[in-house]
Amino acid sequence: MTTPQQILTVRDVRKSFGGVAALKGVTVSFTQGEITALIGDNGAGKSTLVKCLAGLHVPDSGQITFDGHEVAISDPRRARALGIETVYQDLALLDELTVTENLFLSREPQRGLPGLKLLDRRAMKRQAREMLAQIGAADRISVDGLIRWMSGGQRQAVAICRAVAWGAKVIILDEPTAALGVNESAEVHQLIRRLKAQGITVIFVSHNFEEIMALADHIWVMRQGMAIAGRRAAETSGTELVGLLTGATSEAVEGTSATP
Ligand SMILES: Nc1ncnc2c1ncn2[C@@H]1O[C@H](COP(=O)(O)OP(=O)(O)OP(=O)(O)O)[C@@H](O)[C@H]1O
Ligand SMILES: [Mg+2]
Numbered sequence: 053m054t055t056p057q058q059i060l061t062v063r064d065v066r067k068s069f070g071g072v073a074a075l076k077g078v079t080v081s082f083t084q085g086e087i088t089a090l091i092g093d094n095g096a097g098k099s100t101l102v103k104c105l106a107g108l109h110v111p112d113s114g115q116i117t118f119d120g121h122e123v124a125i126s127d128p129r130r131a132r133a134l135g136i137e138t139v140y141q142d143l144a145l146l147d148e149l150t151v152t153e154n155l156f157l158s159r160e161p162q163r164g165l166p167g168l169k170l171l172d173r174r175a176m177k178r179q180a181r182e183m184l185a186q187i188g189a190a191d192r193i194s195v196d197g198l199i200r201w202m203s204g205g206q207r208q209a210v211a212i213c214r215a216v217a218w219g220a221k222v223i224i225l226d227e228p229t230a231a232l233g234v235n236e237s238a239e240v241h242q243l244i245r246r247l248k249a250q251g252i253t254v255i256f257v258s259h260n261f262e263e264i265m266a267l268a269d270h271i272w273v274m275r276q277g278m279a280i281a282g283r284r285a286a287e288t289s290g291t292e293l294v295g296l297l298t299g300a301t302s303e304a305v306e307g308t309s310a311t312p
Contacts, residue, residue, distance in 0.1 A: 058117075059084040059253050060105070060136070060222055065114030067100055074100040075111070076277035082222070082270075087244060087254045089264045089285075092274030092297055098257045101274070102226050105255075106138035107131035135221035139211045139228065147200040152180040154199055155214050183217035184209075188246050192239075205236030212243055216252065223247060225256040229263060241267060261290040273297055 061081040067074050075097045082088050090098045103109040105116070107125040115122055118134050125131050131138070145154050156176060177195050184190040189209045199207060208228055215223050225244070229237040237260075244267055247254050258264050264271060265285060273281040273296045281296045295301030 056086070057084040058082065059119060060255075061115075061117045062101070062105070063115040063117075065101070065104060065111045065116065067104060067109055067111050073277055075104070077114070078274070078277070078279050080272045080279045080282065082253055082255055084253055085248065085251050086269040087248050087256070087267050089268035089271045090255060090257045090274060091259070091264060091271060091293065096274040096297075097277045098274055099226055102138060102224050102255075102257065105131065105136060105222075105224060107136075108138075132218070135219060136224065137215035137218065137220035137222070138224040138226070139208070139215055140226050145199045145207055145211055147198070149199060150195065151184075151193055151197050151199065151202075151210055152177050152195045154210055155180045155183055155195075155217065157214070183213050187213050187216055187243055189213060189243070203236060204232045205239045208232065208236075208240050209243060212240075212247070216247060216250075220252060222253045222255065225254065227257050227259070229258070229260065237263065261293060264293070265290055275299060 058081040063079050065075055065078045078097065078101055080090075080101075090101065092098050100109060104111050105125065107128040107130050110124075110126060116125060117123065118136070123130075123134060125134070125136070128138075146157065149157070152173075180195040181190055184193055184195065187209065193202075193206055193209060197206075199210065202210070212223070212225070212228075228244075229240050232240065241263065244254055244256065256267070268285045271283045271285055271288065271293065272279045273283070273293060275297065283293070283296075292301065
């Protein structure tokens with residue numbers, strides 16, 4: 053058996069907004085092909101960390117390595133070029149456009165394919181169907197459907213599809229099921245497992261312990277701007293995670309489990 057590779061590592065990353073220190077030296081790593089959950093109370097710094105990985109924020113200090121090389125993720129295009137795609141809670145879909153149009157949104161110039169703009173709609177729709185099929189969602193989402201009329205789960209699937217179809221190696225989902233009902237959440241969970249089966253590294257933020265325990269291989273617990281503990285899902289419990297997250301269970305930041 054080969055040793056698992058850390059596709060993405062974050063070392064001592066700090067980020068302040070004016071007087072607010074959102075990240076106070078975060079050190080975490082993500083294993084290639086695994087599902088990792090980022091958990092923590094409101095304001096713990098999860099979204100700020102995600103945005104540093106997505107190129108939306110530039111850390112004040114610290115190192116990020118991707119595939120073994122130190123990288124400066126200076127903007128979202130750089131993150132994409134590396135193969136890091138992020139799906140935010142608002143999903144950044146345009147309600148008045150169709151699924152196909154959303155799947156191709158803002159991609160033409162970035163990919164440097166001048167011909168893409170001129171592709172006829174039939175070809176685009178065919179490709180959109182293939183993109184949906186790749187994530188197993190072709191049967192429940194029509195490529196001609198307007199986003200406006202779609203359920204939360206379908207929207208999430210379109211947003212994930214857009215990220216995956218353009219070659220993501222790492223996909224980051226910030227609270228993908230927070231606004232969804234039980235059945236829709238189950239669909240998203242299935243989708244996440246499917247991404248893993250395709251070898252994609254998944255990082256997701258969640259407050260739902262059932263979901264965390266069901267999906268994650270590894271869990272990083274954030275509190276007050278730091279990653280205070282890392283656990284293999286198989287070796288922890290919801291109870292322990294709640295304790296770590298609230299501070300009821302204390303763990304030294306330098307603890308052995310914080311660096312897998
Ligand atoms: N753009 C910003 N400007 C100023 N302060 C910010 C900004 N973004 C985040 N913060 C602050 O940084 C801290 C961490 O916020 P962050 O959004 O990362 O938390 P979170 O863990 O994602 O919380 P939640 O679970 O509520 O989404 C908070 O105190 C927040 O108010
Ligand atoms: Mg957040």
